Amino acid sequence: MKAIDTLQRSYTRKFLIKNTASYNIFVIASLAFILLFFIALSISVGSSSIPLAKTFSVLFGEDVVSKEFQIISYVRIPRTLAAVLAGCALSMSGLILQTVLNNSLAGPSIIGVNSGAGLFTTLIIALFPAYFAFMPIAAFIGALLATLLVYFIAKTTGASRLTIVLAGAAVSSFIGAMTDTILTVWPDTAISRTSFVIGGLSGVTMDALRLPGILIFVSFMAAMIFSYDMNVLSLGDETARSLGLNVARYRFLFIVLSSLFAGSAISFAGLLGFIGLIVPHASRFIVGYDNRMLVPVTSLLGSVFALVCDILARTLFAPYEVPVGIIMSFLGGPFFIFLLLNHRRRLISD
Amino acid sequence: MIRLKDVTAGYKGVEVIKNINIVFKKGSITSIIGKNGSGKTTLLKTASKLLKPYSGDIFLNDESIYNIPGKQMAKKISFLPQIRNIPNISVYNLVIHGRFPYLGFPRIPRDEDKAKVEHALEKLEVKRFRDKNVAELSGGQRQKVYIAMILAQDTEYIFLDEPTTFLDINHHLEILEIIKELKNMGKAVIMVLHDLNSALSYSDKICIMDRGELVAYGSPQAVYSSGEIERIFNVKCDKVYIEGKSQSQYVFSI
Numbered sequence: 360m361k362a363i364d365t366l367q368r369s370y371t372r373k374f375l376i377k378n379t380a381s382y383n384i385f386v387i388a389s390l391a392f393i394l395l396f397f398i399a400l401s402i403s404v405g406s407s408s409i410p411l412a413k414t415f416s417v418l419f420g421e422d423v424v425s426k427e428f429q430i431i432s433y434v435r436i437p438r439t440l441a442a443v444l445a446g447c448a449l450s451m452s453g454l455i456l457q458t459v460l461n462n463s464l465a466g467p468s469i470i471g472v473n474s475g476a477g478l479f480t481t482l483i484i485a486l487f488p489a490y491f492a493f494m495p496i497a498a499f500i501g502a503l504l505a506t507l508l509v510y511f512i513a514k515t516t517g518a519s520r521l522t523i524v525l526a527g528a529a530v531s532s533f534i535g536a537m538t539d540t541i542l543t544v545w546p547d548t549a550i551s552r553t554s555f556v557i558g559g560l561s562g563v564t565m566d567a568l569r570l571p572g573i574l575i576f577v578s579f580m581a582a583m584i585f586s587y588d589m590n591v592l593s594l595g596d597e598t599a600r601s602l603g604l605n606v607a608r609y610r611f612l613f614i615v616l617s618s619l620f621a622g623s624a625i626s627f628a629g630l631l632g633f634i635g636l637i638v639p640h641a642s643r644f645i646v647g648y649d650n651r652m653l654v655p656v657t658s659l660l661g662s663v664f665a666l667v668c669d670i671l672a673r674t675l676f677a678p679y680e681v682p683v684g685i686i687m688s689f690l691g692g693p694f695f696i697f698l699l700l701n702h703r704r705r706l707i708s709d
Numbered sequence: 710m711i712r713l714k715d716v717t718a719g720y721k722g723v724e725v726i727k728n729i730n731i732v733f734k735k736g737s738i739t740s741i742i743g744k745n746g747s748g749k750t751t752l753l754k755t756a757s758k759l760l761k762p763y764s765g766d767i768f769l770n771d772e773s774i775y776n777i778p779g780k781q782m783a784k785k786i787s788f789l790p791q792i793r794n795i796p797n798i799s800v801y802n803l804v805i806h807g808r809f810p811y812l813g814f815p816r817i818p819r820d821e822d823k824a825k826v827e828h829a830l831e832k833l834e835v836k837r838f839r840d841k842n843v844a845e846l847s848g849g850q851r852q853k854v855y856i857a858m859i860l861a862q863d864t865e866y867i868f869l870d871e872p873t874t875f876l877d878i879n880h881h882l883e884i885l886e887i888i889k890e891l892k893n894m895g896k897a898v899i900m901v902l903h904d905l906n907s908a909l910s911y912s913d914k915i916c917i918m919d920r921g922e923l924v925a926y927g928s929p930q931a932v933y934s935s936g937e938i939e940r941i942f943n944v945k946c947d948k949v950y951i952e953g954k955s956q957s958q959y960v961f962s963i
Contacts, residue, residue: 588816590798590806591809594806595790595792595793597754597788598793601786601790602807603782603783603810604779647798648798649798649802
C-alpha cells in the first residue's frame with residue numbers, strides 16, 4: 360500500500376514542473392490526435408481489411424451501397440464507438456473511485472462495481488429477457504448498490520485503505536456466488552455469460568450503444584463540471600467540509616457518477632477488468648493530480664487504450680478473434696508492473 | 710463572536726464533552742488545553758460545525774450556525790485538522806483551495822481570489838515553494854502552506870488543531886508568531902495546544918478541559934493563579950521572568 364502511495368507521489372515529483380498550461384494543451388491535443396488516428400485504423404482493419412481511401416469515402420457519405428459500406432456501418436463503426444465509450448467510461452469510473460475513496464488501489468473491478476453490474480445484467484437476461492434494452496440501467500443499479508455496500512462496510516469498520524479493498528473482494532465474491540446460482544438455475548443464460556465475464560466488443564450494435572452513450576456523455580460532462588470539487592474532496596473529509604463542501608452529498612454524487620460510467624460500459628462490453636485501475640494511474644503519470652486535467656486525459660487515454668486493445672484483439676490471430684478483455688490484461692498487467700519497477704529505487708529509499 | 714450554549718457532543722452515542730458554555734471573541738487567541746482524551750479536539754470540531762452536538766446550540770453573532778449554509782459558514786469559520794491527507798498537488802493549487810467557498814460554477818478563480826492567494830503566500834513566506842509538490846515539503850513548511858490556505862480562506866474565526874505538534878522549535882515558534890499576527894489582523898484564533906508554556910505565553914484566554922468538562926476559563930494569569938493546571942496535569946507550574954524579555958515563561962516539574 361505504501362509502495363503505491365510513494366509511486367503516486369513520485370509521478371508528480373517528476374512531472375509537476377512540466378505542468379504548465381501549454382504542456383496541458385499539448386497533452387490533450389496529442390491524445391485527441393492519437394485517438395482520431397486509432398479510430399480511423401479501427402474502422403479500416405479487421406478480418407477483411409478495407410483501404411483507408413475506401414474507409415474515408417464511406418465515412419464522408421460518398422459510398423452508400425458497397426459491401427464495405429455495410430461492414431463499416433453495421434460492424435466497424437459500432438465496434439469502434441463501443442471501444443471508445445467503454446475505454447472512456449471504465450477509466451473514468453476508476454479515476455472517480457480512486458479520488459473519492461482516496462484509495463489508489465480502487466478500480467471498478469476491485470471495489471465490487473463490476474460484480475454488482477454483472478449480477479443485475481445476469482438477472483435481466485435470466486428473468487426479464489424482454490427488457491433487454493434496460494440492461495444499462497440494471498447494470499448501473501447493480502454497480503451503485505455494490506459500491507455503496509462496500510463503502511458502507513468500510514466506513515462503519517473505520518475505512519482504512521485496505522478495508523475497502525478487502526470489503527470489495529468479499530462483496531465481489533458474495534455477489535459472484537449469487538450470479539453463479541442464477542446461472543445454475545437458468546442454464547440458458549450461461550452462453551451469454553462467458554463472453555460477458557471476459558468482456559468483449561464483438562457483435563455490438565448501434566442500438567445497444569444508444570442509451571449507454573447518452574449516459575456516458577452526461578456523466579462525462581458532470582465529471583468535468585465537478586472536477587474541481589473532486590480536488591477539494593481529495594484534501595480529506597474535514598478539510599473539505601471546512602472549505603464549505605458538502606462532503607457526504609458530493610461523495611454520493613461521485614459514487615453515482617462512477618457507477619453510471621461502469622454500469623453503462625459493462626452493459627454492452629461485459630466485465631472488462633483492469634483498465635479502470637491502470638489508466639487513471641497512467642494519466643497521473645502524464646499530467647499530475649489535478650482532476651480538472653485528469654478527467655479529460657483519463658477519458659482520452661482510456662479510449663485510446665481500449666481501441667488499441669480491440670484492434671489487436673481483431674488482428675493478432677485473424678481471422679480468429681481474441682476477446683478484448685484478454686488483450687487488456689496481457690498489456691495492462693506488464694504495463695502496471697513496469698510503472699512499479701520504474702520507480703523501484705525511490706520505493707526503496709522512501 | 711461564537712458562543713457555545715450548553716453543548717454536549719461526542720461520537721457514536723458516547724458523550725465526550727458535556728454542557729460546554731464558552732464564548733470566542735474576535736481579535737483574540739484562545740488555547741484549549743487538557744490531558745489526552747479530555748475532549749479538546751471534540752470541542753474544536755463541534756464549535757466549527759464539523760461535529761453535530763447531541764444537545765445545545767452554537768451561535769455565530771446570535772445566529773445558530775445550523776441555520777447558516779456550508780459555503781457561508783466557510784467564509785466565516787475555517788478549521789485546520791491535525792491529521793490530513795497529504796495531497797499530490799502544487800503549493801499554489803493547495804493554497805487556492807482556500808478560495809473554494811467564494812467560487813461559483815465553473816469554479817474559476819477571479820482576480821480577487823488570486824490576489825488573496827498571492828498575499829497569503831507572501832505573508833507565510835512560502836512563495837518560493839509555489840510550484841513545489843506539497844508532499845515534498847518538510848513538516849514545518851507544509852504547516853505554513855496549510856496556514857496560507859487558511860489565510861486565503863479569509864475567515865474571521867480560525868480553529869487550529871495542534872498546529873505546532875511534530876514541528877522543530879524554530880517552526881514551532883514561527884507558527885505561533887504567525888498566529889499572533891492573525892490575531893492582530895482582528896481574527897479569532899481558537900486552537901488546541903499540547904505545549905502548555907506556549908499556550909500560556911501566547912494566548913489571551915486559556916480553556917482547560919478535563920473529562921469532557923470545561924474546568925477553567927480565563928486569562929493565562931488567572932488560570933495560572935487558580936492552580937487548576939497543577940491539579941489537572943499533576944505537575945508543578947512556575948512562572949519565571951527572564952531578564953530582557955517582556956514575555957514571561959512557564960516551567961513545569963513533577
